[in-house]
Amino acid sequence: MANPNGIGAPVRRREDARFLTGRGSYTDDINRPNQTFAYMLRSPHAHADIISIDTADALVSPGVRHVFTGADMAADGVNSLPCGWLIHNKDGTPMKEPPHYPIARDRARYVGDIVAVVVAESREQAKDAAELIVVDYAERPAVASIRAALDGTAELVHDDVPGNVCYDWHLGDKAATDAAFARAAHVATIDLVNNRLVPNAMEPRAAIGEYDPANGEHTLTTTSQNPHVIRLLMGAFVLGIPEHKLRVVAPDVGGGFGSKIFHYGEEAIVTWAAKKVGRPVKWTAERGESFLSDAHGRDHISHAELAMDADGNFLGLRVKTDANMGAYLSTFSTSIPTYLYATLLAGQYKTPAIYAEVTAVFTNTAPVDAYRGAGRPEACFLIERLVDIAAQKLGMDPTALRRRNFIPKEAMPYLTPVALQYDTGDFAKNLDMALPMVDYAGFAARRAESAARGKLRGIGFATYIEACGIAPSNIAGALGARAGLYESAEVRFHPTGSVSVFTGSHSHGQGHETTFAQLVADRFGIPIENVDIIHGDTAKIPFGMGTYGSRSLAVGGSALVKAMDKVERKARKIAAHLMEAAETDIEVKDGRFTVAGTDKGVTIGDIALAAYVPHNFPLDELEPGLDEQAFYDPKNFTYPNGCHICEVEIDPDTGVTKILNFTAVDDFGRVINPLIVEGQVHGGIVQGIGQALYENCVYDEETGQLLTGSYMDYCMPRADDVPSFTVAYHEDAPCTHNPLGVKGCGEAGTIGAAAAVINAVVNALSDYGITHIDMPATPEKVWRVIHAHKPAMAAE
Amino acid sequence: MxxxxxxxxxxxxxxxxxxxxxxxxxxxxxxxxxxxxxxxxxxxxxxxxxxxxxxxxxxxxxxxxxxxxxxxxxxxxxLAAPDGTLHPMQAAFREHHGLQCGFCTPGMVMSAVDLVRANPTPSETEIREGLEGNICRCTGYHNIVKAVMAGAEAMNGGTLKAAAE
Structure with a gap:
């Protein structure tokens, strides 16, 4: 009988028990004996030379133990925070990689750059003392946007980076693309801004550094999605601590969305300071600090053109994108607008020629890096907007134009002109499933009904594809990645048959403790209660790369399967010995090992006991114990894909857009826990809706001050801003190259949603002759667009 | 002072x-x-x-x-009973997957309990408006709304409605 908590079951989450009763253990919940508190004094200027720092008054302030500046770290030989991906320019030269010190040394380069650190007996005392530090700044002009950075006369953010250009990169076949445009019957063009966002995980970042002089061991407890990555980067590159003397723990983490992948200066500061102070040092960001100093997302300006023949067949795509890196290169910043963006520009379409150019620039703003979707939402938004503009231009139904250009499922595996090989996907099926769900046939009548009430109704589509589980390591390495992209797992059976699983993957909301346990319960036919999933502590788990890019199940789950394969192989031998049968005669089903053609059988529990109490055991052939570890390096990305459809109604008098219906049909390959998968889709959709309608990170162009530095100014989607959703999925095109057939579901909602929403908004406004509106489509912006185009309508 | x-x-x-x-x-x-x-x-x-x-x-x-x-x-x-039995609202959040990272969850549950105290049979719109002061970045609110609906029923003496499967 199938395990009721096995693969495919909507198992209620096991981690919820502690979260619902206030027994979670997030970093700020943890207090160490004798701990001190750090406060980060941050630059109030976007760009200023640090002439001097006077800490005398702060040092004698009540409770203060130490005040550190960049000079103290320099004296100790603390290095720059490293960037994890080297991009090469068109001419083959490497990108510019200016240093990024945890505490700024001579110059502050964004509002929020750390200039001094106060360590005191209490948070309040540290904060009070920081007000007594006198920093003499010499202000420089701020470069607050991409456009400002690329203005030929702009101030330089880094003296040795001419023109503020980090890199100037390209992908695809320029000549073939130009040729496609030369023979095009129609060309659709778009200029768009992919608005800058603040990730806003609800748990602000926090870190606790500890040092034990008895054995020279450092411990960092931190809000991280990937503790081993932090250990490697901080230990090997920044602080010079050998890995066997550095433990990094990421306990319960309150959301990440990418922003907690990166190695941040504060982590190095508390780790380093703990040894200097001789006591644990704790730091917790206030939300205002999170806005200033968490890595932001998106922030592109693009121009794109789509060449088509007379029938609307796509011939070529040309894209020019400028991407903001912020003041310094965050850990994976450079890979986002390149290998996670331009490689996705084929979308679901058989466009034969694509050429993309990307210029990455430095500005006096917070670093920009991966945020949920990371490059793929930007690619999807650009393509799906452009396809809608093309349909409008050709007078075609947007679904018909998409269908005409879909890569057919028969063409899989399919090599795109931008270097990816899609393994599976049935794009027409997604659309076929979704259209009846939204009653597309009835849309015209609904639109007329809205119009009769003076409202503007629109419907928008996004047929997205994305790439998850970035891999394989050797190819990524050839493209500039400075880390591996595998995952690890250890399956440790205990003598009485319960199991501890150690994964290098990390859960910060995704529900690994449930989903991964389902895989083990399913495989070995044991109760899910007998399986625990352990993650987030480098002292416990094998070296792993953590969780980002929707990789946990596709990569970490595959490593777990490999480890279970090893367990089963050994168990098979033990079973053969116990039942005095040939190994080739052993059959395995739901954790029961039987001898073919007999009624003899043992369970995995019997085998575990025999392995740990090896009285009757093939000791000459096998080691005792039942504990196996595996690493899995994927052969390819996985390619989740789907069709998102949004229907909106706009009130032209107020400009308010109301989402009436949002429907998502997704192909995530095989689904292990549908309850969790649907939850991931819901959350992803709202982050996409947030970008499309509400969220916008704004720096003052003149001063580089962050204008949206709190929840009073940065509009987070709230419960009454969004509707309930209709989500569905199919499992007809499982991934062909990982053992579970899974693709990943963490980012899909965000990747598809923004394009679907804006396409719906533009569709609603189409009678005004509007072809595009930049995100977020706030009521003010929509109202202005309507009124700017009203005269044209009246004249008709 | x-x-x-x-x-x-x-x-x-x-x-x-x-x-x-x-x-x-x-x-x-x-x-x-x-x-x-x-x-x-x-x-x-x-x-x-x-x-x-x-x-x-x-x-x-x-x-x-x-x-x-x-x-x-x-x-x-x-919030839970001294013997550890979850409050119906806590149980409803678990049943309907109304939490992911768990960080907003304590505040969300406490708000939801008070919302139902003030309005024992809230509509979806009333729940959404009632929880407007609690931000969740993970769930997209969809399952939170379902959980509060189910939690309200259970608080009113009904049985906890199961998540659709």
Whole structure:
């Protein structure tokens, strides 16, 4: 009988028990004996030379133990925070990689750059003392946007980076693309801004550094999605601590969305300071600090053109994108607008020629890096907007134009002109499933009904594809990645048959403790209660790369399967010995090992006991114990894909857009826990809706001050801003190259949603002759667009 | 400056000396070590710190500990029955997958319980408007709304409706 908590079951989450009763253990919940508190004094200027720092008054302030500046770290030989991906320019030269010190040394380069650190007996005392530090700044002009950075006369953010250009990169076949445009019957063009966002995980970042002089061991407890990555980067590159003397723990983490992948200066500061102070040092960001100093997302300006023949067949795509890196290169910043963006520009379409150019620039703003979707939402938004503009231009139904250009499922595996090989996907099926769900046939009548009430109704589509589980390591390495992209797992059976699983993957909301346990319960036919999933502590788990890019199940789950394969192989031998049968005669089903053609059988529990109490055991052939570890390096990305459809109604008098219906049909390959998968889709959709309608990170162009530095100014989607959703999925095109057939579901909602929403908004406004509106489509912006185009309508 | 406050927190009377600037949320977290109540912002927008003060939901970052002197406070740690049986709203959040990272969850549950106290049979719109002061970044609110619907029914004496399968 199938395990009721096995693969495919909507198992209620096991981690919820502690979260619902206030027994979670997030970093700020943890207090160490004798701990001190750090406060980060941050630059109030976007760009200023640090002439001097006077800490005398702060040092004698009540409770203060130490005040550190960049000079103290320099004296100790603390290095720059490293960037994890080297991009090469068109001419083959490497990108510019200016240093990024945890505490700024001579110059502050964004509002929020750390200039001094106060360590005191209490948070309040540290904060009070920081007000007594006198920093003499010499202000420089701020470069607050991409456009400002690329203005030929702009101030330089880094003296040795001419023109503020980090890199100037390209992908695809320029000549073939130009040729496609030369023979095009129609060309659709778009200029768009992919608005800058603040990730806003609800748990602000926090870190606790500890040092034990008895054995020279450092411990960092931190809000991280990937503790081993932090250990490697901080230990090997920044602080010079050998890995066997550095433990990094990421306990319960309150959301990440990418922003907690990166190695941040504060982590190095508390780790380093703990040894200097001789006591644990704790730091917790206030939300205002999170806005200033968490890595932001998106922030592109693009121009794109789509060449088509007379029938609307796509011939070529040309894209020019400028991407903001912020003041310094965050850990994976450079890979986002390149290998996670331009490689996705084929979308679901058989466009034969694509050429993309990307210029990455430095500005006096917070670093920009991966945020949920990371490059793929930007690619999807650009393509799906452009396809809608093309349909409008050709007078075609947007679904018909998409269908005409879909890569057919028969063409899989399919090599795109931008270097990816899609393994599976049935794009027409997604659309076929979704259209009846939204009653597309009835849309015209609904639109007329809205119009009769003076409202503007629109419907928008996004047929997205994305790439998850970035891999394989050797190819990524050839493209500039400075880390591996595998995952690890250890399956440790205990003598009485319960199991501890150690994964290098990390859960910060995704529900690994449930989903991964389902895989083990399913495989070995044991109760899910007998399986625990352990993650987030480098002292416990094998070296792993953590969780980002929707990789946990596709990569970490595959490593777990490999480890279970090893367990089963050994168990098979033990079973053969116990039942005095040939190994080739052993059959395995739901954790029961039987001898073919007999009624003899043992369970995995019997085998575990025999392995740990090896009285009757093939000791000459096998080691005792039942504990196996595996690493899995994927052969390819996985390619989740789907069709998102949004229907909106706009009130032209107020400009308010109301989402009436949002429907998502997704192909995530095989689904292990549908309850969790649907939850991931819901959350992803709202982050996409947030970008499309509400969220916008704004720096003052003149001063580089962050204008949206709190929840009073940065509009987070709230419960009454969004509707309930209709989500569905199919499992007809499982991934062909990982053992579970899974693709990943963490980012899909965000990747598809923004394009679907804006396409719906533009569709609603189409009678005004509007072809595009930049995100977020706030009521003010929509109202202005309507009124700017009203005269044209009246004249008709 | 320090003051002495006496509160009943989760059924236990506590008397502590606090700095007058101490917020109720810091009193709960730092002095009583009730870390289930979270701090998600510094502008009283996110609602992660919501607790009940004399039975009504309050963002505990908007109240000084000295203002709560003499009050009865319930935090997420005090919501379940003494034997560990989850409050129907807690159970509904689990049943309907109304939480992911869990950080906003204590505040969300405390707000939801007070919402249903004030309006025992809320509509979806009323739930969405009622939870407008609690930000969740993970769930997209869809399952939170379902959970509050189910939780309300269960609080009214109904059985907890199962998540559709």
């Amino acid at each position: 320090a003051s002495t406050v006496t509160l009943t927190v989760n059924g236990t009377t506590v008397t502590r000396e606090v700095e007058e600037r101490t917020l109720l949320v810091h009193f709960l977290r730092d002095i009583l070590h009730l870390t289930g109540t979270h701090i998600g912002c510094d502008t009283s927008q996110c609602g992660a710190c919501t607790v009940h003060v004399d039975g009504r939901s309050v963002k505990s970052c908007t109240m000084l500990a000295v203002q709560a002197d003499g009050s009865t406070v319930t935090t997420i740690e005090g």
